Amino acid sequence: MNVQNSEQPMRVTIVTRIFTPEPSAGSLRLQALTDELVRRGHDVRVITTRPPHWIPLKPYTGETISRWPVLRDRDGYVRGYLQYLSFDVPLAFRLLFGRRTDVYVIEPPPTTGAVARVLAWVRRRPYVYYAADIWSDAAHMTGAASWVIGAVRMVEKLAIRRAADNLVVSEGVSRRIEELVPGAAMTLVGHGVDTDLFSPDGDRVTSPSDVVYVGTMSEWHGAGVAIDALAIVMAEDRSITATFIGQGADRQSLKDTAARHGIADRVQFLPPLPAGEAARWVRSARVALATLKPGAGYDFAVPTKLYAAMAVGTPVAFSGPEHLQALVTTERLGEAASFDAADYARAISAVLARSDGSPVEHLTDWAVRNVSARLVAERCADAVSRVVIDDPDRRV
Numbered sequence: 001m002n003v004q005n006s007e008q009p010m011r012v013t014i015v016t017r018i019f020t021p022e023p024s025a026g027s028l029r030l031q032a033l034t035d036e037l038v039r040r041g042h043d044v045r046v047i048t049t050r051p052p053h054w055i056p057l058k059p060y061t062g063e064t065i066s067r068w069p070v071l072r073d074r075d076g077y078v079r080g081y082l083q084y085l086s087f088d089v090p091l092a093f094r095l096l097f098g099r100r101t102d103v104y105v106i107e108p109p110p111t112t113g114a115v116a117r118v119l120a121w122v123r124r125r126p127y128v129y130y131a132a133d134i135w136s137d138a139a140h141m142t143g144a145a146s147w148v149i150g151a152v153r154m155v156e157k158l159a160i161r162r163a164a165d166n167l168v169v170s171e172g173v174s175r176r177i178e179e180l181v182p183g184a185a186m187t188l189v190g191h192g193v194d195t196d197l198f199s200p201d202g203d204r205v206t207s208p209s210d211v212v213y214v215g216t217m218s219e220w221h222g223a224g225v226a227i228d229a230l231a232i233v234m235a236e237d238r239s240i241t242a243t244f245i246g247q248g249a250d251r252q253s254l255k256d257t258a259a260r261h262g263i264a265d266r267v268q269f270l271p272p273l274p275a276g277e278a279a280r281w282v283r284s285a286r287v288a289l290a291t292l293k294p295g296a297g298y299d300f301a302v303p304t305k306l307y308a309a310m311a312v313g314t315p316v317a318f319s320g321p322e323h324l325q326a327l328v329t330t331e332r333l334g335e336a337a338s339f340d341a342a343d344y345a346r347a348i349s350a351v352l353a354r355s356d357g358s359p360v361e362h363l364t365d366w367a368v369r370n371v372s373a374r375l376v377a378e379r380c381a382d383a384v385s386r387v388v389i390d391d392p393d394r395r396v
Helices: 025-039 081-096 110-122 135-141 146-161 171-180 224-236 251-261 275-284 304-312 322-330 341-354 361-370 373-389
Strands: 011-015 043-049 064-068 103-106 127-131 165-168 211-214 242-245 267-270 287-291 316-319 334-337
Touching: 011 025, 011 081, 025 043, 025 127, 025 373, 043 081, 064 081, 081 110, 103 110, 103 373, 110 127, 110 146, 127 146, 127 373, 135 146, 146 171, 165 171, 165 373, 211 224, 211 275, 211 304, 224 251, 224 287, 224 316, 224 341, 242 275, 251 267, 275 304, 287 304, 287 341, 304 316, 304 361, 316 322, 316 341, 322 334, 334 341
Parallel strands: 011 043, 011 103, 043 064, 103 127, 127 165, 211 242, 211 287, 242 267, 287 316, 316 334
Antiparallel strands: none
């Protein structure tokens, strides 16, 4: 049911450790939700952090944003338990003494979900949890101690179980939540990408690379297979160049692997870039890379970078679980490969052979129909509105 036409103005508080202009999939989906709620006439406040000093703030689009300093890692990212706590501890006071709201929308990590869950209970307000990932599964993949995984699992289940609704990005995540918290409230909203920002029309970089990887380089992405595959591709064609843009626990390992293969001069690594800059790089490339390590408990995830490539019309070379290989193959999004360097090299070479860097209209059409952030934001806003409408204790 679309509740847009029957909505009354409501006050929504979005709680997130990361928000635009910081580049991340979470930032972009929350900005899209914020824009949709504001468009519908709602009063939206975002409680978040100050971005790194090198990222300029942008004009607001109708929301109110409350920013607070936070501890960041050496790459400038809020990643790690101390970093999360530096946001979560002040958050308790910011929510306790902040304005009244009709509903909270909470972005992971689960520790933030737990803090917000307690404060929502204290203030007798419902909250919606944005379940884009299963963090306890991700912790397992990093090789964290069993007690850490258990603690994250307990906190995450609490955040999910007590939510008035959970915004779920894929059927795989939905099934995983049902396994962990049977009967949890869920709304499948899907993954999205800003098809206005990531579009075939726009500037390109002056010195493009043939191959581009944009996004997080963490353990569960398994981007090392891309470096190994590129070594094979570049041995056959020494003119091929590649750029990796982003951060993550595996970033230094990828650089070391490129050096070991002797291709460090043709594979450059750039820090995270604003979404508009990232779009320019993907738009300029002949092939975009997307990887996901299979069989490690995270197969249900969908790399957002795959959707961003579709939106700008750049074909993708994907390596990962079979169900995502099937998506790429069935929808003619590029080439798919198993999680094997030789097979992935074949896929990358096949895309390079037929791609000249011009946008592929079929890909952009597919993105607009299937993964538009605007459509995802509409589903999320509908879900948030239903929570408020169904709340018997709402006091406007």
